[in-house]
Amino acid sequence: MDAKTLCLGALMHGEASGYEIRKLFEGGPFSAIYDVSYGSIYPALTVLLDKEWATCCVAEQDGRPDKKVYSITSDGRAAFLDALASTPAPDKMRSEMLFILSFGDHLPRANVLNLIDRYIADYEGRLGSIHDCGDDTDLPAVRRFVHNFGITMYETALDYLRTHRADLTEESNLALDSTIAIKNQPAVSGSMQ
Amino acid sequence: MDAKTLCLGALMHGEASGYEIRKLFEGGPFSAIYDVSYGSIYPALTVLLDKEWATCCVAEQDGRPDKKVYSITSDGRAAFLDALASTPAPDKMRSEMLFILSFGDHLPRANVLNLIDRYIADYEGRLGSIHDCGDDTDLPAVRRFVHNFGITMYETALDYLRTHRADLTEESNLALDSTIAIKNQPAVSGSMQ
DNA sequence: CCAGCATATATCGAACCGATACAAACCGTT
DNA sequence: AACGGTTTGTATCGGTTCGATATATGCTGG
Incomplete structure (x- = not known):
């Protein structure tokens, strides 16, 4: 497009x-x-x-x-x-946040939690502005469908981040030295069939 | 990135x-x-x-x-x-599907439903392949956090699409001629503050 | 046996991003 | 009143990225 x-x-x-x-x-x-x-x-x-x-x-x-x-x-x-009328391409997502988070094992746990906090703040802003930019009720059916889809996705993301952030604080005292450790570890081999 | x-x-x-x-x-x-x-x-x-x-x-x-x-x-x-360590850019989404759907009022309702069906099929495939590509349990905490985030988002999308698709079939007999009508309508003006 | 598919590497033009420059007009502040 | 910062606004440009295509090997099914 x-x-x-x-x-x-x-x-x-x-x-x-x-x-x-x-x-x-x-x-x-x-x-x-x-x-x-x-x-x-x-x-x-x-x-x-x-x-x-x-x-x-x-x-x-x-x-x-x-x-x-x-x-x-x-x-x-x-x-x-x-x-x-042309066939739409599949959705493309680009999340640097999630990419970095997916390597959270190699980062200090505090940085990970900090990242999640900023991720939450970002999505709170998005949810706010999407609410500001129009009322649900005065939209025709299909527009409302898309509008509420966005809100649902944002709310789900926020809900997930908030609830599961806690899972990472529990064991925050463990494995804080993984950042240093990785520097001497060889790449994991043989894991890719 | x-x-x-x-x-x-x-x-x-x-x-x-x-x-x-x-x-x-x-x-x-x-x-x-x-x-x-x-x-x-x-x-x-x-x-x-x-x-x-x-x-x-x-x-x-x-x-x-x-x-x-x-x-x-x-x-x-x-x-x-x-x-x-660099500050991550905000997430960027690119959904041709949703963009087209957001103009669903100008499309025949049958096309809209068809689009949603293909959207569902697409996300079913994504959910399937994300499940195939690794087990939840054998991942370290932060990796599991990201992994399940993806699953949660996909499941939410599928759930929304499936349940709210029905809302659009209810009134599918109305306003089928909006595609033709738009061609003679002037652009909506003054709606943008 | 041949078309189609999965695996695999590579390139190229067109499109796009992000940063930057420029400018007008506002604001607060010292 | 001069200064810096913010918002509104247009525009461009270098570098990056996309999407399509070309090429090739070997498998599989009809």
Whole structure:
């Protein structure tokens, strides 16, 4: 799914600037679904203008810099619905937190617990912003389905982290020297069939 | 988190070929955590050899093509632990499925249900392969923490999809023509503060 | 016997990220 | 009033990564 399609999707919800589109994916209604950066958004918007899938006009604001507001055209809407018809790629997750945590045996236990705490704080923020960005009730059925899916996943993650963090504090006095130990250990061999 | 670090992480579990590393991220123990492609893995392994963070030897197999087996060095292990110490970036999710579903109002209801079915099938497969790739009990505490986190998330997703799919079949006779209708509708404006 | 599949390595162009630069306007503060 | 910090806003660029493709070996089923 390329940045053009993602921008068109954002514009389906109404006209927006590049900055506002980014906010939709960062804390907004798309935050639990997809991620896209400025470096993709601005070039994509230029292409959308080229293809006449969007129009643009400058809006002056008071107390803020001017912004370039983009609107989707009917050609753009058609192209977007066309893109939606393609078979979706499987979900891709990228969690540096979990990756690091999965090597927690080689780290001091205190660092692991600290990491989990920051993980919890991160997801608390996500859950907060997803709640802020819209009310459950005034959404059509399918939108509500996706909205609540995100909330459910976040709440489950938080619940898991909070309850099972305790399991790691119990035995926190044991095996604190594993970090040093690993430096002299050979890689585990033969474990990969 | 660059491909080099991800490969080093894979090699921390034991020696492996490029192909095997990929499998660790696709169906293996890293599948719920991170994703990395061949196009990143093979160049990364070359760099690891350059930096002497890994060694390589060719292994002949019967009934299969030869493979180049990589092992992490002690320098590599040090570099890896060093990389783990950096502050992790927030999780990034990329779900084309959910993105398409979030525009389900513009799609025929039958397509939406079909999408959900394929979503369920996908996550059933993930849950299956994560169960195959290791036993809960023989893992150290922190590894078990991450392992069960993945299982919990997958099970929650499946549970949500299965139960709430029904909500969308109830009213499946209504608003079947929304796909056509949208083509003549202007974009919703003013909804973005 | 041949098509299809799993194993295996490798590359390449297109796409994308993250950091950075720039700028306008606000805020508090010393 | 000058200063630094934050938010809003547009834009680019180097380096990284993806996804598709090419190539090859050998197994298996029809």
